[in-house]
Amino acid sequence: MSQALTVASRRRWAWKVAPGPAIGAVLMGLLLLCAIAPGALAPYSPLAFDYHALLKPPSAAHWFGTDNFGRDILSRVIYASRIDMQIAVFSTSFPFLFGTALGCLLGYFGGIGDTIFLRLVDMIITMPFLVLVIAIVAVLGPGLLNMYIAISVVDWIFYARIVRAEVLVQKRRDYIAAAEVMGYGPTRIIFRHLLPNVVTPAIIYWMTDAALAVLLGSSLGYLGLGAQPPTAEWGVLIADGKNFMTTAWWMSIFPGFAIVAAGAGFSLVGDGVAAALRRRG
Amino acid sequence: MTAPLLSVQDLMVRIGPLRPISCIGFDVAAGEMLGIAGESGSGKSLTLRAILGLLPSSASVEGRVLWAGQDLLQLSPRALAGVRGREIGMVFQEPMMALNPVLPIGLQITESLRAHLGLRGAAARTRAAELLDRVGIPAARERLGSFPHEFSGGMRQRAMIAIALAAEPKLLLADEPTTALDVTIQDQILKLLLRLRDELAMSVVLVTHDLGVIAETCDRVVIVYAGRVQESGPVAEIFARPAHAYTEGLLRSLPDPRRARQRLVPIAGSPPDPTELPAGCPFAPRCPAAIPACLATVPPLAPAGPRRVSACLRAGELTARALAPA
Numbered sequence: 111m112s113q114a115l116t117v118a119s120r121r122r123w124a125w126k127v128a129p130g131p132a133i134g135a136v137l138m139g140l141l142l143l144c145a146i147a148p149g150a151l152a153p154y155s156p157l158a159f160d161y162h163a164l165l166k167p168p169s170a171a172h173w174f175g176t177d178n179f180g181r182d183i184l185s186r187v188i189y190a191s192r193i194d195m196q197i198a199v200f201s202t203s204f205p206f207l208f209g210t211a212l213g214c215l216l217g218y219f220g221g222i223g224d225t226i227f228l229r230l231v232d233m234i235i236t237m238p239f240l241v242l243v244i245a246i247v248a249v250l251g252p253g254l255l256n257m258y259i260a261i262s263v264v265d266w267i268f269y270a271r272i273v274r275a276e277v278l279v280q281k282r283r284d285y286i287a288a289a290e291v292m293g294y295g296p297t298r299i300i301f302r303h304l305l306p307n308v309v310t311p312a313i314i315y316w317m318t319d320a321a322l323a324v325l326l327g328s329s330l331g332y333l334g335l336g337a338q339p340p341t342a343e344w345g346v347l348i349a350d351g352k353n354f355m356t357t358a359w360w361m362s363i364f365p366g367f368a369i370v371a372a373g374a375g376f377s378l379v380g381d382g383v384a385a386a387l388r389r390r391g
Numbered sequence: 392m393t394a395p396l397l398s399v400q401d402l403m404v405r406i407g408p409l410r411p412i413s414c415i416g417f418d419v420a421a422g423e424m425l426g427i428a429g430e431s432g433s434g435k436s437l438t439l440r441a442i443l444g445l446l447p448s449s450a451s452v453e454g455r456v457l458w459a460g461q462d463l464l465q466l467s468p469r470a471l472a473g474v475r476g477r478e479i480g481m482v483f484q485e486p487m488m489a490l491n492p493v494l495p496i497g498l499q500i501t502e503s504l505r506a507h508l509g510l511r512g513a514a515a516r517t518r519a520a521e522l523l524d525r526v527g528i529p530a531a532r533e534r535l536g537s538f539p540h541e542f543s544g545g546m547r548q549r550a551m552i553a554i555a556l557a558a559e560p561k562l563l564l565a566d567e568p569t570t571a572l573d574v575t576i577q578d579q580i581l582k583l584l585l586r587l588r589d590e591l592a593m594s595v596v597l598v599t600h601d602l603g604v605i606a607e608t609c610d611r612v613v614i615v616y617a618g619r620v621q622e623s624g625p626v627a628e629i630f631a632r633p634a635h636a637y638t639e640g641l642l643r644s645l646p647d648p649r650r651a652r653q654r655l656v657p658i659a660g661s662p663p664d665p666t667e668l669p670a671g672c673p674f675a676p677r678c679p680a681a682i683p684a685c686l687a688t689v690p691p692l693a694p695a696g697p698r699r700v701s702a703c704l705r706a707g708e709l710t711a712r713a714l715a716p717a
Contacts, residue, residue, distance in 0.1 A: 284488040291443050292503055292554070293476030302502070306493040 128385070134378025137371050144188045145195040152185035156342045165358045175360035177350060183360060187368050190342040194372060197327035198320040201261040209269025210312045214300050216270065217277025227270065234267050240326065244335060252335045261326065265319065269312050276308040310387045317380025321373045328369050344369050396421045396594050397562055402454035404434070404441055409665050411437055413618040419562065424588055424595045426609035426626065428602055430662055434618040435598045439564045443481060444471055477507045480555035484567040486547035490539040496523070496550050497535025500557050507558035522553040527583060545576035549583065556587065562594045569604060581608050602645055606630055614638050617663050617673035620692060624699030634701035634710045636680045672702070680705050
């Protein structure tokens with residue numbers, strides 16, 4: 111009985127809460143809360159004009175101050191987190207799923223498809239990521255959906271590269287030979303036996319990538335290529351505030367802090383996940 | 392004699408300029424335990440992998456591997472997959488490497504039951520627990536959820552055997568199954584293999600470099616050197632009266648439990664470089680009994696008594712005398 115208990119308890123992931131990931135989890139929790147229920151948290155509507163309170167500095171009524179239309183910055187930052195969390199998830203999920211699956215196939219089968227992929231990687235990595243995405247958005251036209259498409263079109267390649275390299279290492283191991291002599295087909299070997307052994311680096315990269323996606327999304331928002339005003343998005347908010355930088359610093363500073371918090375949150379949680387997965391493997 | 396279960400004929404493997412297997416052939420009878428013995432690099436593990444088509448695509452394989460009237464080397468991948476696991480199972484040397492580290496043991500067994508026998512759900516779990524129980528893992532049902540790293544070395548090899556036997560193959564290929572284990576566990580695993588062979592009426596091909604293991608477990612033995620069969624026949628006869636100078640050398644290099652503190656006689660030199668094999672008998676350069684004819688051409692396998700063959704030109708002289716104490 112006691113033996114069964116220890117086996118069962120060992121199987122559960124040993125989450126040792128390190129300070130970094132704990133801070134990350136708190137930041138992520140706050141942002142997620144904002145993203146899920148902005149209406150419950152925001153004191154005002156993000157789009158409500160108040161011509162009696164234009165460009166007011168932070169006060170008890172408006173904690174983060176107001177903008178040039180009298181809109182409450184705190185409410186706009188809270189509503190913006192919904193868009194930015196969406197960017198983090200939507201623009202990285204397809205690359206993660208598609209890139210991981212394709213990386214498995216390329217690494218396992220090799221051949222002409224693999225060669226074409228490697229040349230494609232060579233081409234893509236010669237161009238800066240941001241420039242490439244901007245170029246694609248420029249073709250498709252600005253807007254959130256086109257931004258997701260542009261990021262997805264380029265980003266999957268990095269996941270595929272990571273997973274492919276890991277597959278090349280793992281497929282030479284005996285347990286894959288063992289699965290082959292068990293008479294299993296390639297689909298079963300790749301997705302049942304190989305995938306769980308190669309997905310860890312991709313998950314870790316996914317966490318980092320989500321942080322980068324928030325930065326990229328707000329960069330594009332700032333440049334007017336992502337979310338369009340009057341939608342509240344952190345990059346758009348900073349862009350709104352840039353003309354008032356010297357007189358109303360609060361317009362740009364607080365969305366900036368939100369971006370930093372999101373980036374730090376994803377990265378710290380990613381570190382925690384990476385450590386937990388490594389400890390398990 | 393009835394038709395053999397598996398018949399390997401003139402197997403040759405080329406990898407680039409190398410020819411790690413020049414000519415290997417043997418039969419496995421139903422219910423038989425066949426040992427394949429040889430030094431490291433003699434091609435014995437490669438032979439097993441070649442039988443099941445596990446070699447990298449850079450290797451080219453020639454010869455015939457006859458199984459149930461078909462040549463495994465000519466089968467389509469789909470047809471070969473039907474033989475693998477279902478009809479021929481395989482156990483590897485290092486169970487930690489050969490078990491999937493991230494899947495529970497139970498799942499690795501039920502997967503085979505599902506793929507080959509169509510068993511699912513509770514029925515598959517019950518059968519998996521029976522299999523673990525059969526290979527001697529205590530509290531089998533509770534261990535179904537355990538991961539390979541939670542098992543000891545011997546338990547892992549037992550689990551590996553349970554997985555290989557899940558679909559009740561007729562033949563089990565065991566590639567040095569006990570080499571990575573310590574001696575007491577080794578003995579348990581060998582006894583387990585013998586018991587399972589009897590219970591399941593299957594054949595076993597046991598590859599090892601340990602002649603002691605062969606003597607203890609096998610009915611017949613194939614001695615392999617430099618990618619060629621040198622000698623084969625019943626274990627007791629070969630150990631008592633080797634018909635090949637190489638076999639004799641191997642036996643002389645083993646300690647004899649009846650005599651204390653003896654000097655062992657090692658075989659001088661080392662196996663030939665596979666890039667430049669000698670023209671004649673591959674063992675001739677190291678052979679104390681070599682005659683000029685040995686260096687000229689590769690001696691063919693010739694009968695050396697009932698059910699025995701040898702590729703030694705001096706087989707007759709060797710078998711005439713029992714292995715004398717060195």
